[in-house]
Amino acid sequence: MPDADLHALDQPAVRPVPQPTPAAPRPPTDTPLLHRRLPRFATLGMLAASLAVAILLGLTVWSLNPVALLLETAVLYGVAVFVTSSVVEGRRNAVDRLVTVVVTTFFLLALLPLVSVLIEVVGQGYQRFDLTFFTYSMRGVVGAGGGAYAAIVGTLIITALTTAVSVPIGILTAVYLVEYSKGGRLGKVLTFFVDVMxxxxxxxxxxxxxALFVLFLGPGARAGIIGSVALSVLMIPVVVRSTEEMLRLVPNELREASYALGVSRWRTITKVVLRTAVAGIVTGVTLAVARIIGETAPLLVTVGTTTSTNTNPFSGRMATLPVFSYYEYAQPGIPREPYLDRAWAAALTLIIIVMALNLIARLVSRIFAPKTGR
Amino acid sequence: MAKRIDVKDLDMYYGDFLAVKGVTMTIEPRAVTALIGPSGCGKSTFLRSLNRMHEVIPGAYVKGEVLVDDQNLYAPGVDPVGVRRRVGMVFQRPNPFPTMSIYDNVVAGVKLNSKRMKKSDMDDLVEASLKGANLWSEVKDRLAKPGSGLSGGQQQRLCIARTIAVKPDVVLMDEPCSALDPISTLAIEDLINDLKSEYTIVIVTHNMQQAARVSDMTGFFNLEATGQPGRLVEYDDTQKIFSNPGQKATEDYISGRFG
Amino acid sequence: MSTTSAKPRGVHDAPRYGDRIFAGAATGAGVIILLVLAGVAGFLLWQALPALTASPEDVRGGKGLFEYIYPLAFGTILTSVIALVIATPLSVGIALFITHYAPRRIALALGYVVDLLAAVPSIIYGLWGVYVVAPASVPVATWLSNWLGFLPFFGPSPSASGRTTLVVGVVLAIMILPVMTAVNREVFLQTPRLHEEASLALGATRWEMIRQAVLPFGRSAVISGAMLGLGRALGETMAVAIILSTAVGVHWDIIGTANSSTIAADIALQFPESSGLDVNTLIAAGLVLFFITLLVNMAARWVVSRRSEFSGAN
Structure with missing residues (x-):
């Protein structure tokens, strides 16, 4: 292509002398452009065969445990794919395929516990998942019958109290971190300690x-409010984190637009920033409630349990769903079955509440999300 | 081992959206082919379809043929991984692997392919590639330092060294100088000129002076209207395109009347 | 906003009470959190003090506070380490599957599904562990005992009920999987596209691209995610309390009938029936647990904060 003139015109006067490129050793090529690939039916066939062998093994020598089945299939299929792919496609593709098998197996392996938990809880819990369970407490009940009415009431009261304490503190702290701290010392310290919390x-x-309430009520006290304080310690950082994240998503232009209209700072924050982020905040709070509603250990040591309904969180033991479930399991009478059935029914109730809260949270964030084009 | 590329009636899609329509062109070996045109006209999309990087984006696919030495890159059974080893690519922004040293960056592609390479062969390859990229004298004393410590222009030449270390047949460059200062740009342009003795080079550029300086052939891409797919308007000797273009649209673009 | 716009504006503007109150409330909320945290350490220390100063024979077990707590600390760390060993590779694999293997359209939904694992209350994991995992573990434990019995972890007589340290470790692994996966997923998604494409353009397969671009970028996040998971596992209470069949002392055998309890589980099991000095002893144990988790979590944050330095991210 004769283009010498053009180059001569446009190129700078001084050019470095082009260095001669020494002949470098050519790396061995093992990826020809057109090489054989494993057809799709071959891999599908190997997968089906591996599954069949795993089931056969399960029926004869081993067990039909789903984890075992999954692992056997994965190992058989992985080996088959790796070997055939090594022969047909070369080592690099074989490794790539093997990793794909491993990663997919890991994911399926993680789904099994979830499915298994749900099956087990529903399967064991449905027997006492009846009207009596939700309308009767355990007062005077020995053996069969009775229900978790007191525990449900207790859980609702303590959760409501916890939310009432945690949400204002959590949201205000997040507002401080995002809107007021400006990278100051208190802000940094707070961020760190919220993480610690x-x-x-x-x-x-x-x-x-x-330990705190030893100060007010003396040693050995049990009350709903103590449990609420304990749960608040767990809930506040979750609310702070999620709210903070949402507030940071609010574009700065909105704040500036509001200030430019002469709106005061706190009104800008409440009417513009928080209003814009409200869906995300509600989602975060709902997830935080879902997290603490199933907490057992802190209630075990602070609220204890009781057989009758106690609606006063400031005095005396209260029953709560998780603790109820635990004691029905851990200290059953004889025969054990009615107690265990109640334990599982409480677990089923709990898991339904938690899953519902999770679902609500996702729906809220999807439906009410501000249309920012993200 | 420069190779000729024949593109036959190539359509490029993102999902349902037809981005570039009906490109037919022959890219000559041992020459620099520049692709110019306004933003969003599909130059980069077309470039990425030449080594099947286009399909890395979810939902993107291509219809038509790209023949390298009479072998269709899009024929069934062709492994995109193999294609990309033959057709290397340099990106808009320099992207050396941040956790690797300069040395390791250069051999990153080579290590994928060869199981064992003698240390001395490896050293030779690094030296040859860095010399090929006009970078050797600047970095030979700090090969073990991270590649991210270099200047932008040096990083881009490191990326070119990394690309030519695997001895591709074709080197694609997607606006390789757009993130660089004028002096670094000059260094890269000199390098392109040196490289064309060994490689087929295709370069996308926004800078028409650059296209005029470095290329032998120039293709002009344009949109007929917004929302319409981009297409190759004119493809000819660079000299012809810049002195006496055959199409009105080309002339308008080159003389700066739009774009 | 008529109230504010009606006011004349100037240098000598009347103080905005709304602004002051709101700023004060926000700052106050932050200070409350710091006070609470100081309170956690302070009140625990205060209530643990009697146990720290008591003569050894008065402490539960009769050999002093240290002798009481350290087997529990051993059990806590052993179960958590088992959980970590299982969960770390799994969480990396799952995060890779969601970010780089699964079809884009369902990747988000798959993420939610893994997150649901974190929503299951720990008491349910405990019940599930006893009823499902423990029985299923018995043949595995028998096999381990037969073939790997030369290792100190696999004793000669595996538990017939399956309520062992190993099972607790497995259940804990499942419980910490979501938080670790979430951290890994986040950072794998942040891998610069430029680096991924650089790798692909050199002719890397998907796995080679992940090894060249994704894993080096995410390495420190994987470490910090693992530490966050470790922190969770150390403090997990009910699942351990329900599943584990415990015995006093240090036990290396993770499939036997005698297992070292954990601090958290021991508190949950003993506290409701305790009074007097026993309560103080348990609170002292809780203080130890608090400091262990504090150290682990702070180490995790430290790794995160150092991340920008050695990932080379722009």
Missing amino acids: TGIPSIVAGLFAV
């Missing part, structure tokens, strides 16, 4: 509440 074990939170 996220990691406090629930039982330690319970012990803290116990």
Whole structure:
């Protein structure tokens, strides 16, 4: 292509002398452009064969345990794919396929516990999942009958109290971190300690509440409010974290637009920033409630349990669903069955509540999310 | 081992959206082919379809043929991984692997392919590649330092060294100088000129002076209207395109009347 | 906003009470959190003090506080380490599956499903562990005992009920999997596209791309995620309390009938029936647990904060 003139015109006068490129050793090529690939039916066939062999093994020498079945299938299929792919496609593709098998197996392996938990809880819990369970307490009940009415009431009261304490503190702290601290010292310290607080074990939170209330009620006291304080220690950092994240998503332009209209700062925060982030905050709070509603250990040491309904959180033991479930399991009478059935029914109730809260949270965030084009 | 590329009636899609329509062109070996055109006209999309990087984006696919030495890159059974080893690519922003040293960056592609390579062969390859990228004299004393410590222009030449270390047939460059200062740009342009003795080079650029300086052939891409797919308007000797273009649209673009 | 706009504006503007009160409330909330945290350490220390100063024979077990707590600390760390060993590779694999293998459209939903594992209350994991995992573990434990019995972890007589340290470790692994996966998923998604494409353009397969670009980028996050998971496992109470069949002392055998209890489980089991000095002893144990988890969590944060330094992210 004759383009010498053009180059001569446009190129700078001084050019470095092009260095001669020495002939480098050519790396061995093992990926020809057109090489054989394993057809899809071959891999599908191997998968089906592996599954069949695993089931056959399960029926004869081993067990039909789903984990065993999954692992056997994965190992057989992995080996088959690796070997055939090594022969047909070369080592690199074989390794790639093997990793795909491993990673997919890991994911399926993680789903099994979830499915198994749900099956077990529903399967064991449905027997006492009846009207009596929700309308009767355990007062005077020995053996069969009775229900978790007192425990449900207790759980609702304590959760409501916890939420009432945690949500204002959590949201205000997040507002401070995002809107006021401006990278100041208190802000940094607070961020760090909220992180630390996220990691406090629930039982330690319970012990803290116990130790705190020794001051007010003396040693050995049990009351709903103590449990609420313990749960608040667990809930506040979750609310702070999620709210903070949501507030940071609110674009700065909105704040500036509001200030430019002469709106005061606190009104900008409440009417613009919090209003924009409300869906995300509600989602975060709902998930935080879902997290603490199933907490057992802190309530075990702070609230204890009782057989009758106690609606006063400031005095005396209260029954709560998780603790109810635990004691029905751990200290059954004779025969054990009615107690265990109640334990599982309480577990089923709990898991339904938690899953429902999770679902609500996702729906809220999806339906009410601000249309920011994200 | 420069190779000729024949593109036959190539359509590029993102999902249902037809981004570039009906490109037919022959890219000559041992020459620099520049692709110019306004933003969003599909130059980069077309470039990425030449080594099947296009399909890395979810939902993206291609219809038509790209023949390298009469072998269709999109024929059934062709492994995109193999294609990308033959057709290397340099990106808009320099992207050396941040956790690797300069040395390891250069051999990153080679290590994928060869199981065992003698240390001395490896050293030779690093030296040859860095020399090929006009970077050797600047980095030969700090090969073990991280590649992210270099200047932008040096990083881009490191990426070129990494690309030519695997001895591709074709080197694609997607606006390789757009993130660089004028001096680094000059270094890269000199390098492109040196590289064309060994490789087929295709470069996308926004800078028409650059296209005029470095390329032998130039293709002009344009949109007929917004929402319409991009297409190749004119493809000819660079000299012809810049002095006497055959199409009105090309002339308008080159003379700066739009785009 | 008529009230504010009606006011004349100037240098000598009347103090905005709304602004002051709100700013004060926000700051106050932050200070409350710091006070609570100081309170956690302070009140625990206060209530643990009697046990710290008591003569050894008065402490439960009769050999002093240290002798009481350290087998529990051993059990806590042993179960958590088992959980970590199982959960770390799994969480990396799952996060890779969600971010780089699963079809984009369902990846988000798959993430939610894994998150649901974290929503299951720990008491339910405990019941499930006893009823499902423990029985299923018996043949595995028998096999381990027969073939790997030369290792100190696998004793000669595996538990017939399956309520062992190993099972607790497995259940804990499942419980900490979601938090670790979430951390890994987040950072794998943040891998710069430029680096992924650089790798692919060199002719890397998907796995080679992950090894070249994704894993180096995410390495420190994987470490910190593992530490966060470790923190959770150390403090987990009910699942351990329900599943584990415990015995006093240090036991290396993780499939036998005698297992070292954990601090958290021991507190949950003993506290409701305790009074007097026993309560103080348990609170002292809780204090130890608090400091262990504190150290682990702070180490995790430290790794996160150092991340930008050695990932080279722009």
